[in-house]
Amino acid sequence: MSAMPAEQIHQQQVNELSAHIIINQIKEGKKKYIKTYPQHVPRASEIGHPCERYLTLSITNWADKKTHGPEVEFIFEGGRAVEELAIKDLEDAGFKVYRPEPDKAIMESKPRITGHIDVRVDFGSGQVHTGEIKGLNIFDWEKLNTLQDFFDSKKPWIQKYPAQLMTYLYIKGEERGFFYLKSIPRFQPKLIWVDLDYSYMEHILQKTERIEKHVANGTMAEQIDNPEVCQHCAFLHICLPEIRQKALEIIDDDELLDKLQKRTELEDGYREYNHLDNAVKNAIHGKEKLLIGDYLITGKWITPKCKNPYWKSKIVLLDPAKINPAV
């Protein structure tokens, strides 16, 4: 392969540099939307958070809350755009759609929980239902089909969604609302009905009262022991010294630390691979011989001794250079 001429390399570097500068400026432009506002009572969108200390700090120490970066702001903007698409879906279908103004019942609820209802819809029965719209990555969107799936999710922010919707239902005195979920990408719709669960709501109300007491008395709730939640917490910098103190053993091992850091870097790619691998395996299950592009796919039943037979597929890329030109 002949070497690239020097001018061409130089032009490529200039292009990469200018693209980098443009993207940085775009990210800078988003920073003006990232602000922290004073908070006086728990928010419906947060009240399902498993840590009462977090919920208390959100009020008492709102100014210490770590703000998100522009990368997360892009996600929030995308979420707002999805909300508009969802409302358009509902309107296009001919349903009566109401976009509530800040709700008086919510403003005056006791104990106070604040929030903003996304949408209220009459699907034709004459009854208006409160709805919560969420844009979700395709992996999460596929997994959520019942209310229980939200509680079973490993993502702490998905576990919070039922409390948000049920809080609105409770305050408005309604028995039934819905989640309207759109997948990202593909923007497919999914509707999940949610019935108000009074015993779950009782647990949320008691929690809200405990937070109110902490705020009023200047006390602080206990920390939780859940690294999955703490790692995403905007008050981790306040809690970290205590969390470190509680660690059973602190060790100094650069090699292990290096492995842990590399493992973190690879984690997302690994998850995506597994998801795609499962999707591909499902799609080619039972196919004995297939040719798709440059992929040759073969498969057969395998019957191990004393075990159930299973389908085994083999995927061969006939021309790897077409996937990665550098090969």
Ligand code: SF4
């Ligand atoms: S770091 Fe963990 S314990 Fe501390 S407030 Fe956040 S979630 Fe709670």
